[in-house]
Amino acid sequence: MRQPGHKGPSLPSIVEISQWFTPDTAALHALRGWDRNVVIAAVANAKSVTSGAIRELEVAIWTATGIMANRVYCTYFDHNYLPRGLALYHSLQRHAQGAELWVLCLSEACHRALVALDLPHLVAVRMADFEAANADVAATRPSRSQIEYYFTCSPAWILFVLESNAGAEWVTYLDSDLFFFTSPDPIYDEMNDAAFGIVPHRFSRGLEDQRRFGLYNVGWVSARRRDDGIAVLRWWRERCIEWCYDRVEGDRFADQRYLDRMPELFDGVHVISHLGANLAPWNLADCRIEWNNGRIEIEGRYPLVFFHFYGVKRSGGYYFNGHRLYRAPFSSLMKDRVYEPYVAALAEAERTSAPHLQGQQTETIRKPVEANLGERLLNMLRKLRITAYRGLDIVTGRAIAVR
Numbered sequence: 001m002r003q004p005g006h007k008g009p010s011l012p013s014i015v016e017i018s019q020w021f022t023p024d025t026a027a028l029h030a031l032r033g034w035d036r037n038v039v040i041a042a043v044a045n046a047k048s049v050t051s052g053a054i055r056e057l058e059v060a061i062w063t064a065t066g067i068m069a070n071r072v073y074c075t076y077f078d079h080n081y082l083p084r085g086l087a088l089y090h091s092l093q094r095h096a097q098g099a100e101l102w103v104l105c106l107s108e109a110c111h112r113a114l115v116a117l118d119l120p121h122l123v124a125v126r127m128a129d130f131e132a133a134n135a136d137v138a139a140t141r142p143s144r145s146q147i148e149y150y151f152t153c154s155p156a157w158i159l160f161v162l163e164s165n166a167g168a169e170w171v172t173y174l175d176s177d178l179f180f181f182t183s184p185d186p187i188y189d190e191m192n193d194a195a196f197g198i199v200p201h202r203f204s205r206g207l208e209d210q211r212r213f214g215l216y217n218v219g220w221v222s223a224r225r226r227d228d229g230i231a232v233l234r235w236w237r238e239r240c241i242e243w244c245y246d247r248v249e250g251d252r253f254a255d256q257r258y259l260d261r262m263p264e265l266f267d268g269v270h271v272i273s274h275l276g277a278n279l280a281p282w283n284l285a286d287c288r289i290e291w292n293n294g295r296i297e298i299e300g301r302y303p304l305v306f307f308h309f310y311g312v313k314r315s316g317g318y319y320f321n322g323h324r325l326y327r328a329p330f331s332s333l334m335k336d337r338v339y340e341p342y343v344a345a346l347a348e349a350e351r352t353s354a355p356h357l358q359g360q361q362t363e364t365i366r367k368p369v370e371a372n373l374g375e376r377l378l379n380m381l382r383k384l385r386i387t388a389y390r391g392l393d394i395v396t397g398r399a400i401a402v403r
Contacts, residue, residue: 071188072168073099074161076150077176078106079357082113084176084309086349087342089122091180091306100168102161104130106150113356130160136241145246151255152244155236158223162233168225172197175219177312178278179342181296181304187220187277195229195268197222198259199278204285206327212248216259216271219278219308228268235265275299280308281326289333296337309342315390318399319343324389330398343400 073092077085089101102123105111114124130153131138137156141149154173162171170188191197199220203210223233239258246254251261262269272278275287275298287298296304311322321339323330393399 070167070169071096071099071184072102072161072165072171073174074102074104074157074171075174075176076104076106076153076157077110079109079113081176082110082353082357083346083349084312086117086353087345088174088176088178088180089119090345090349091178092174093121095180095183100165102165104153104157109357113353116356117352125160130157133160137237140241140244144244148244148246148254151246152240154218154221154255155233155240158221159230159233159237162223162225162230170222170224172220172222173218175308175310177309178219178306179309179345180306181338181341182276184277184305186274186303187222187272187305190272190274191222191224191270193268194222194270195224195226196232196262196266197270197272198262199272201280202275202278202283202286204283204326204328206285207282210282213253214257214260216256217278217280217308218256218259219280220272220306221259226268228266232262232266232269236262274302274305276302276305278306278308279304280310281321281323281328282310284334285326285328289331291333291337296333304338307338307342309339312342312346314346314402317402318390318394319346319402320390320393320399323398324393335398335400339400344403347403 075085075088085103092099092101098121100121100123102125103110103114104125104127105114106127108126111124111126114122134153134156137153140152144152158171158173162168165171170191187197197220198216200215201210201213201217223229236255236258240255243249243252244255245252248257251257263271276296279287279289279298288300290297290300292300298304309321311320311325313320319339321330390399
């Protein structure tokens with residue numbers, strides 16, 4: 001913190017500032033609406049032109065233009081998923097500093113822990129408070145399983161945040177098992193004229209049967225404060241109240257397959273094409289993934305924005321992934337540059353949250369259906385397969401040891 005009257009180093013010119021960035025960076029792109037005095041002050045606070053100085057400049061630009069304030073994010077999780085949620089939060093703050101993340105706490109233990117942690121730019125909301133504002137959603141709880149009820153809440157939760165934060169232009173729902181590796185700016189640039197944004201699964205060849213769960217993934221869903229954006233959101237909310245179950249039935253599956261109908265029914269729905277958005281075990285087999293210029297790149301041009309770490313489980317002394325379930329490769333690059341950073345973030349989040357979760361029992365939210373002998377046998381076979389895969393992953397080095 002600088003003291004009044006302290007003279008800083010000589011100030012660089014606008015040309016010098018611009019030269020710190022390549023023309024395609026989000027920071028230079030944001031200079032269209034910069035506040036010169038704010039930016040120069042941030043530069044003056046830096047002792048030298050280092051990566052730290054550049055970061056201060058980026059933050060100053062974001063502050064001056066209101067970019068982060070206009071983009072609000074939301075997610076939901078309980079105390080079982082708290083470490084994943086914290087890993088998501090910290091990755092978002094790293095690459096979209098100051099972005100607000102609203103968390104619908106699916107358990108009181110989760111809410112207590114987040115209140116105790118008192119993280120900046122995180123808004124924790126009790127389920128009871130959400131339900132009080134959404135009585136029609138709450139009325140579906142008795143007829144649905146726990147996971148089905150949470151799915152039912154998805155669009156209503158996005159709308160709740162949009163209505164609660166008058167300054168938000170965009171509210172984007174994020175699955176709690178996402179993790180950012182770079183700025184989400186390219187996604188918003190792509191959605192420039194859109195009112196609603198959805199991301200495709202892009203299933204790899206050989207996984208065509210997975211399309212029955214939907215062409216699009218609920219992992220990232222963006223709604224804009226615009227009449228046409230809110231209309232899509234309200235339609236989705238009504239559909240989930242009508243029917244939202246953890247099974248495929250006709251052209252419906254949970255909250256997710258309703259997304260398939262949105263581009264046909266509504267104008268302003270944009271399908272995100274950036275290959276660095278929602279890279280996941282189910283789509284990476286067909287992608288060329290490389291390490292270039294200090295970052296993960298897909299097909300030589302798309303930086304990895306966020307990865308969907310679906311299937312990551314901790315068991316015993318290891319973290320396991322779901323790549324074998326999707327017949328996805330697991331290269332040393334994938335392990336070292338994608339999974340190792342995520343596992344390190346998870347481990348740190350577990351250490352941070354543990355003191356606030358003492359005495360809490362781990363619960364399984366998505367329980368398998370076992371209505372008859374056949375389903376029980378199928379579930380037994382699935383468990384055996386997972387056990388075999390985990391043993392193989394330990395032997396082959398795919399599993400990552402807990403540190």
